[in-house]
Amino acid sequence: MNEERASVEIAAKAGYHHGDLRSQLLAAVRQLIEEKGSENFSIAEAARKAGVSSAAPYRHFNGKPEILKAVVTQAMEAKAVEMRRVMEPYPEGSIERINALGKCYIDFARQHPGMFRLIFGITESHEDDEILSKKGEQVFGIVVEAVAKTLGISTDSPEAKKRAYLLWTMVHGHSWLTIDGKARKQGIEFPEDQLLAEISQRVLG
Amino acid sequence: MNEERASVEIAAKAGYHHGDLRSQLLAAVRQLIEEKGSENFSIAEAARKAGVSSAAPYRHFNGKPEILKAVVTQAMEAKAVEMRRVMEPYPEGSIERINALGKCYIDFARQHPGMFRLIFGITESHEDDEILSKKGEQVFGIVVEAVAKTLGISTDSPEAKKRAYLLWTMVHGHSWLTIDGKARKQGIEFPEDQLLAEISQRVLG
DNA sequence: AATAGATGTAAGAGACGTTAACATAATTTT
């Protein structure tokens, strides 16, 4: 997640025309998504930000959807990596591991609400995209594995999948409601750690 | 200004230029949202569908966001009405009532995925809109009340809110994952009725 | 009937996505 290139100048090798346009475009898009919201940003502005003409992006991508797909793919990778990282400190099969996973998922949504919205908004037009599906499976796979270990059952068992899915629905739902401000507006105010603990206890206990 | 214009459904009077443009625009938008997806439709096309120029909508709305807000408000009203309707047959305080509510929520998402996406996508730019917040509270209020009745506690108690919120997160999350096709793709295949029953049992039991 | 307000149209500004025609930098082939 902390892969940000501090300055545009450094990144641009300035050797080839631009040198690093592809990744800088993705970075610009990432930034604009959070600044302007996942629906109100333009490729044209990302190009401006990268210091190129509005037609330049089309030398690297076949269109806006493909650019978004690339950004989303990056983000999902980062998310999967982060999830693996945060659960590491806790022993295999422990409930703390599950809770850390949930917290990581929700933190991602809170820290990158525009990206979160894009990830699950983009599904609308890329429902059958292989790459995105793969990334999604990876994330879910992490949860299934942790759940299976906690319950002491096989990763392949339907029960593990079911429990993992139940966890996922709650964490995913809470993530949405959080970035939508619904939780706050409905006067839900108990601490999130407690909420997560209650969720995992109810689903796995 | 009273924008309610009571009972718009009296059909186009056809006396005045168009007569019923406002509500027909909303209908056209509703249709386009499902046809083209919640992000790929235009007011211009809705105007075409209604048989007017692309400038006409701006006599009735102050811009695209306001149109979307109107459409979303309508939809949330309809959803609240529907939720009250489906739980009616079941006795107050019964778990069946809770399950019917959940099923209704998910059915709405499945039947109007574009609208569902719009409702929770629009929050991005209307987070502090009073009207939308009110509608949201209405829906949540229905759940809180049913939960409180089931648990035999006061509607105002934090516990009722908490349990209702837990239910909401799961149902909301499952709705999202369903329209995103994630459940299907992850090989989650147990029947939804069973899933809902398990959710309510775990949260309220 | 006269007037004012409501509701439509046409024309157009400004932004965007995208493509086409063209220019030059970098790489590969000869």
Place this chain on the structure above:
DNA sequence: AAAATTATGTTAACGTCTCTTACATCTATT
């Protein structure tokens, strides 16, 4: 090293979108 090729930019332009302005017309009120 020169030539050919490929990669990556630019400018100009098309069609579409949102939204505004100027104007026309319909309806209701006085």
